[in-house]
Structure formats: C-alpha cells, structure tokens
Amino acid sequence: MRLLLLSCLILVSVLGCHHQPSDIPSSHLTPRGDCQTVRHLGGETQICGHPQRIVVLNPKMLDIVLSLNVQPIGYAEIFSNRRGDFDQPSQQIPYLGDRITQPIANLGMSSNPSLETIIKLKPDLILGDIRGNQQQYSQLSQIAPTLLFDYVGRDKWQDSLQAIAKVLGRTDQAKKIVAAHRQQIATTRQVLAPIVKAYPKVLMVSSEQLNSSINIVTPLDFCGGLLEDIGFKLATVSNSIPTNITQQISVEKLPQFDADLIIVQGYNIVELSRIRNTNSFTKSQLKSVQKSWQTNTIAQSLSASRNNRVYFIPSYICLGLPSPSGTQITLESLQEQLLPLDKTVNRN
Template sequence: MWFNYLKIAVSCLMFLSLLGCHRQPPDIPSSSRIPRGDCQTVRHLGGETRICGQPQRIVVLNPKMLDIVLSLGVQPIGYAEIFSNRRGDFDRPQEQIPYLGDRITQPITNLGMSSKPSLEKIIRLKPDLILGDIGGNQQQYSQLSKIAPTLLFEYVGRDKWQDSLQAIAQVLGRTNQAKKIIAAHRQQIATTRQALAGVVKTYPKVLMVSSEQLNSSINLVTSLDFCGGLLEDIGFKLARVSNSTPTNITQPISIEILPQLDADLIIVQGHNIVELSNIKNINTFTKTQLQSVQQSWQTNTLAQSLRASRNNRVYFIPTYICLGLPSPSGTQITLQSLQEQLLPLAKTVNQN
C-alpha cells in the first residue's frame, strides 16, 4: 500500500504502512516474453507492453529496480527513492543512495519519490524503458507509458525479485547474467545454511519483529517478508501469533504479547524515519537506523525479561534492507549480517 506524498512526514506513514499493512498478492505469473521479430511483448503486473530493440536509457523508480539493473551490469539514467524526499542531484551517490550508491558510475538524475516521480524530469531524460512497482506506480502507469515502455512488478515479499530479474534480463538481453545471479543467490543460501547449521539446531525458533521504538509500534515479521523468508531458507522457524498461514509480510502486535512469542533468538528490524536521508557512509547509516530501537529494547523491562534478552541473543538489522532492498544485494547484505552476528554463537555451540 502506497501513499502519495512529497514530505518526509508523509514518507513516515508510507514506511509504517509497508511494515504493517502490505498484503501478499496471490501467486500469478508476473511476467513472460512473447517474441515477435525484433520486438517483444512483455506481460507484467501492469498489463502488456511492447518493446522493440534493446533499451539503453533506463529509468528505475525504486531501490529494488536499481539493484536489479545494476546487478545486470547496466547503469540507469534516472532514479526515484522510496523512503526519503531528497532534493537536488545525486552528485555523490555513494553518500546519497544507501547500499547501492558506490556502484553508480555514470550521472543519474534524482526523480523524487518512488510513489510520485517527477514526470517532467523523466520526459527530459527521454528514456526507452521505465521500471517501477505495481503498488506505488499503478496510478501513473498510463502517463509513464506515454513517455516510454513501462514495466511494473511486485515490490516487497519473499523471492519476488527473481521474477522481476528474469523478466528485465530478457528485455535487456542479459538472461545468462540473471541465471548467474540466481545461482549465486542459491549458493549463498546453502553456504549460510551450512555455516549456521549448529545455531539452527540448538536455537531453532526465531522471533523477528520490526519497530522504530517499542513504545510507539511493533510488528511481528512473517515468512512472507523478504528477511523473514531468508531466515526460513537457512533453516530457522519463525515465531507466529497463531498457526494460520500468514497473509501479510508483518502483523501489528502489542508489546505485552512478546512473552507469548518468546523464542531462542530474537532479530529486530530497526528504522529511523528522520535519519533516512543522513547516509554519509554505510556504517553511519546503519547505526542511525538501529540506534533508536536498540536503546528502547535495552531500556524496556518487558523486552529485557525475554529469555533471548537475558542470554544476550538479540540481534538487529536495518528495516531498510528488508523493505527497501528485497533484491540480490539485499540477500547478500542480510546473509552477511546474519553470519557476522551469529557466527560467535556458532563457535560457542560447536565448543559445547
């Protein structure tokens, strides 16, 4: 669910709506390619789009599309952000675009917010392909399609990026590269699963929650979430409120029920809306995103009473990765973070 906004305050509403209200769509084919001579018709969540030739000037309307295009070895010419309303140019992308900016090697235009990109700027760029999100860009789809062929895909959720990657790679003539990316993803899952096998066996149940401050809101993360799905991929079992199959990536809960969800490990997705534009470097960005929820967790009596807290088995990861980068790089960052945080626990398990 997306909201039209231009100010950071309304960006907060959108971020929180993603945390608690996004409903997982039914499983439908997200895209397919029908060759027609030098042209192809691509079926996607926005409809059917005919593309002739191989696109060279590509506009991406969210971090997931940016990561996919960069992973395929293509530099886009325009980019819209998802969680902040940064003004001005991306003249220092490594300091302005979290996690992906250091891979941008050519000028890239700031198109504003993902949910309401600047059509005027897009027109001036004269793109030959626009890549966006069905939830955030559906209302502008007809306008965007008049500017250039536009493809819309599902944004959040478990493994959704692989469908998008394969469809975009087909359009860009880079299907072999897409296969390598997916193979690398599967290998990384297998490697992490093996490295943390002892931890999974000893501490199988994980409670994953998302919050900015515990006294304001807290959401239970399900297996439909990108990061929640990765935890299950490497063998953990996520704590649930009930045994019913989840339909949303997160579920709002009261902090009072946390003891009922007590688990062997706790992983907290943390975010700080105000500091989303303050990157400077990735270490600083990660720290500012986690600082608030870490402090509230450490000072909350109920949170500290949980078994995992008492045994120093609570870990943190930025929500930005799980919601903003459900993509190849998001996988790498999440699994690397899990290994770095959990490997000391694995050594303890192995010693015992």
C-alpha cells in the same frame, strides 16, 4: 507519511500494510520479431530492441539493473526529500551507490516521481512498483514503455529479474545471479547449521521504537524468508499459514512468543529522509530501536534478551532491497552477528 513505504517509503511495510498482491501471474515475455510483449503487474507492454536509457523508480529496480551490469540514467528513492541529482552516488544512495559509475538524475520520491524530469531524460524503459506507481502508470507509459512489478516479498525479485533480463538481452547474466543467490543460501545454511540446531526458533519483529504495538515478521517477508531458507523456524501469531508479511501485536504480548533468538528490523524515519553519508546509514537506522529495546521492561524480560541473543538489522535492507544485494547483505550480517554463538554451542 506512513503510507509511503511500499509505494514510496519503507514505513508502509514496517507498519503492517503488507498484504500480498492479487493473484496476477508472474511476468513473462512473448517474442514478436524484434519486439516483445511483456506481461507484468501493470498490464502488457510492447518493447522493441534492447533499451539503453533506463529509469528506475525504487532501490529494488536499481539493484536489478546494476546486477545486470546496466547503468540507469535516473532514479527515484523511496524515502528521501533531497534536492539535486545524485552527483556523488556512493555517498547519497545506501548500499548501491558505489556501483553507480556516473552522476544520475534524481527523480524525486518513488510514489510520485517527477514526470517532467523523466520526460527530459528521454528514457526507453521505465521500471517501477505496482503499488507505488500504478496511479501514474498511464502517464509514465506515454513517456516510455513502463513495467511494474511487485516490490516486497520472499523471492519475488527473481520474477522481476528474469523479465527485465530478457528485455535487456541479459538472460545469461540473470541465470548467474539466481545461481549465486542459491549458492549463498546453501553456504550460509552450512555455516550456521550448528547454531540453527541449537537455537532453531527465531522471532523477527519490526519497529522504529517499541511503543503500543510492533509487527511480527512472517516467512512471506524477504528477510523472514531468508531465515527459513537457512533453516530457522519463524515464530508467528498462530499456526495458520500467514497471508501478510507482518502480523501486528501489542508489546505486552511479546512474552507469549517463545523464541531462542530475536532479530529486530529497525528504522528511523527522520534519518531516512536526510541521508548525508551512507557510511553511517546502518547505525542511524538502528540507534532508536536498540535504545528502545534495551530500556523496555517487557523486551528485557524475554529469555533471548536475558541471554544476549537479540540482534538488529535495518528494515531498509529487508523492505527497500528485497533483491540480489539485499540477500548478500542480509546473509553476511546474519553470519557476522550469529557466528559468535558457535563458541557457546561448542561449549555446551
């Protein structure tokens, strides 16, 4: 079950299977008349015209096509075992469902989408993840042109966005999305500048609940990268350049990390698999790790804990939505949680 995150379940990345992909060049397109040859992490795929019937195999791809003002016809989740189509997407798909204008087909799990359902949908484009969908790539490509991209990681969504936008004839929209992203970074950096100056060093960890080991998040992580983009410095296991998105340590080693602030990426696997209402999604994902942190003697001994400078964010945002919406949600959450520190900064 733990191997389902990067390919089909958020837990893979959380538990440390965060190796960066091989050095495959970023996706790019070579026009050929009405057709384009798309080079992506799965290979090279020829696409003619602008696809209209699009299937997406993870939340990142869903967010990208929605950001380009395109409505997909089918969606595969990274976590849920729900049955039936998404007939009420705003209540069934976290963070993105309210932007889906009509019911869409449920394709099952991201790492093992229903090929039979996809065939029935008759798509003209399938968008997926190199780790999660590589094994099905040959079969998916026989159904429709299939593009596979990287999932997690700092700013990797921009490569996917630009390639997909060109396929869909929406490059201008993609440029606006990237510009908006950069403006969000700049604005947040300015708003939080006093806090960054007073509390520059951040320890970000990921955990379902503290036990024998946890994961230190590095700048290669989507949310870790955002923290550094707005000026914070992430605490890591060593001074060497990280090669993975996380670095696993034992809980007992937490006191070795001297940090002004701590941000915890939390998740709840049981609740991930049985979403009933997206309104309570964030709370359900954080409940377990918050309780665990508050009752763990080692965690409570840290300076940040003693000074009430520990904050929480769902791992789903950082690992499930390393995308335009993930940026907005993360930065808004950071501002909401950290801005009260401004009063302390001014008082000192």
